[in-house]
Amino acid sequence: MQFPKLAAFKTTAELRRRVAELGLELPLADVVTPADFARPARAATAAARAIGNRFAILPMEGWDATLTGRPTDLVRRRWQRFGQSGAKLIWGGEAVAVRLDGRANPNQLVLSSEHEGELADLRELLVAEHTLRGNPHDLVIGLQLTHSGRWARPNPDKRLVPRVAYRHPLLDARSTVTSDAAVLTDMEVDDLIGDFVRAAIRAQRAGFDFVDLKHCHGYLGHEFLSAVDRPGSYGGSLKNRTRFLRELVAGIRRDAPGLELGVRLSLFDQLPFQKGPDGVGVPMAWSGPYPYAFGGEPDNPAQMAWEEPLALLRLVRELGIQLVCLTAASPYYNPHLQRPAAVPPSDGYLPPEDPLVGVARQVLAVARVKREFPDLLVVGSAYSYLQEWLPQVGAGLLAAGMVDCVGLGRMVLSYPDLPHDILEGRPSQRRKVCRTFSECTTGPRNGLVSGCFPLDDFYRQHPDAAKLKALRANSGA
Numbered sequence: 001m002q003f004p005k006l007a008a009f010k011t012t013a014e015l016r017r018r019v020a021e022l023g024l025e026l027p028l029a030d031v032v033t034p035a036d037f038a039r040p041a042r043a044a045t046a047a048a049r050a051i052g053n054r055f056a057i058l059p060m061e062g063w064d065a066t067l068t069g070r071p072t073d074l075v076r077r078r079w080q081r082f083g084q085s086g087a088k089l090i091w092g093g094e095a096v097a098v099r100l101d102g103r104a105n106p107n108q109l110v111l112s113s114e115h116e117g118e119l120a121d122l123r124e125l126l127v128a129e130h131t132l133r134g135n136p137h138d139l140v141i142g143l144q145l146t147h148s149g150r151w152a153r154p155n156p157d158k159r160l161v162p163r164v165a166y167r168h169p170l171l172d173a174r175s176t177v178t179s180d181a182a183v184l185t186d187m188e189v190d191d192l193i194g195d196f197v198r199a200a201i202r203a204q205r206a207g208f209d210f211v212d213l214k215h216c217h218g219y220l221g222h223e224f225l226s227a228v229d230r231p232g233s234y235g236g237s238l239k240n241r242t243r244f245l246r247e248l249v250a251g252i253r254r255d256a257p258g259l260e261l262g263v264r265l266s267l268f269d270q271l272p273f274q275k276g277p278d279g280v281g282v283p284m285a286w287s288g289p290y291p292y293a294f295g296g297e298p299d300n301p302a303q304m305a306w307e308e309p310l311a312l313l314r315l316v317r318e319l320g321i322q323l324v325c326l327t328a329a330s331p332y333y334n335p336h337l338q339r340p341a342a343v344p345p346s347d348g349y350l351p352p353e354d355p356l357v358g359v360a361r362q363v364l365a366v367a368r369v370k371r372e373f374p375d376l377l378v379v380g381s382a383y384s385y386l387q388e389w390l391p392q393v394g395a396g397l398l399a400a401g402m403v404d405c406v407g408l409g410r411m412v413l414s415y416p417d418l419p420h421d422i423l424e425g426r427p428s429q430r431r432k433v434c435r436t437f438s439e440c441t442t443g444p445r446n447g448l449v450s451g452c453f454p455l456d457d458f459y460r461q462h463p464d465a466a467k468l469k470a471l472r473a474n475s476g477a
């Protein structure tokens with residue numbers, strides 16, 4: 001299945017025609033001015049101050065910390081570039097495990113007591129870079145705290161060592177869960193909450209303005225939200241499925257008072273996908289209602305069911321949380337929904353829909369949240385596929401009040417100074433625009449570091465670039 005390349009559209013009118021042909025709603029500003037993005041974003045509680053502009057940097061890990069979870073020069077370079085970007089909201093930096101067994105890869109950062117100082121230095125480095133180009137007083141920096149649950153791969157042998165919220169009829173086989181021993185007991189969950197709270201205390205001491213209690217992408221926090229079959233106090237009713245979040249908030253408020261909280265949420269999910277006979281992604285076979293997609297309609301998981309995500313967001317608001325970063329689904333089992341791309345990662349499948357549809361799905365879902373929760377500060381994701389059109393769509397969304405901050409994920413790896421260029425009124429630099437070739441995902445899926453191998457000269461020269469090239473040649477891609 002071939003879809004028109006975005007770079008082929010030469011005018012805004014041509015792109016608008018394509019958007020209309022697909023039956024999508026994607027506001028596009030005719031022109032982009034610094035003023036579109038320069039207004040501060042304000043949440044009542046966000047570190048008690050305004051966020052200086054409408055760009056956010058999404059969490060982007062690099063599979064490049066030491067085996068004990070300390071930052072390396074590669075991590076430091078990435079965070080420096082986040083600081084250089086000019087974006088005033090740094091949503092999470094990257095996933096940081098609250099303990100060793102929660103790492104999604106053996107090179108993920110870990111927020112243990114020994115590393116607290118180095119995390120503080122990392123934040124300082126980001127602030128110092130930011131200060132070279134602007135005032136840091138309206139820069140807000142959070143740290144994403146995580147346990148990778150089903151997708152934990154904490155050891156150097158890179159095998160999955162899953163710890164799950166519940167036995168999953170489709171994902172168990174894909175994540176090597178073979179017995180109930182992988183299911184965390186309620187007591188183990190209680191202990192884990194203690195680890196999150198201790199990590200939050202360290203993040204606060206390290207100077208972070210907030211911690212993100214990650215509930216997305218199939219990791220543990222997200223998995224609890226669909227633990228409908230789990231017995232005990234963390235499964236079954238929505239009240240029980242959100243107990244993990246509520247306990248985290250209560251513990252952090254008790255032991256790290258004053259620390260702001262945020263939640264990155266997969267707002268909807270669907271069935272897991274796999275490669276079909278022609279290489280195009282198809283949902284895994286399933287008959288009857290599918291209750292395991294949080295935010296998906298059980299009788300037709302491709303449709304969103306809003307009731308539970310809205311109830312969760314009401315809870316988030318009741319818990320006094322104002323910072324919300326919205327994303328979708330999971331990079332492990334339906335990446336086309338989570339990060340629409342022109343080229344799939346090596347373990348993915350050809351896109352079953354025009355990736356523009358994937359972008360618009362998230363855009364519209366985020367807009368509904370913004371409409372229903374005007375007081376939350378809402379960050380959107382999955383805009384990188386828009387490539388050179390990203391600033392125009394971002395400006396259109398902001399003008400229409402469909403989102404508060406435009407989050408940059410893959411784009412920040414190839415073109416960290418995009419926000420700076422826009423805010424200075426300069427045209428964007430085409431040669432740096434992310435083309436969503438997915439090499440930043442293919443690298444780590446094959447045990448390499450992540451970075452922008454096609455466009456960032458530093459990674460072009462990196463020894464892993466040659467390994468990636470060989471991998472591509474062997475796969476015939």
Ligand SMILES: Cc1cc2nc3c(=O)[nH]c(=O)nc-3n(C[C@H](O)[C@H](O)[C@H](O)COP(=O)(O)O)c2cc1C
Pocket residue numbers: 058059060061062093094095144216217264327338339340381382383384385407408409410411440441450
């Ligand atoms: C290489 C890579 C690393 C990522 N790391 C994280 C992460 O640590 N935490 C997280 O919540 N999302 C992570 N994501 C997802 C992004 O934050 C973002 O949601 C996704 O890339 C879609 O946004 P984009 O279209 O701007 O790339 C990662 C994505 C990629 C490609």
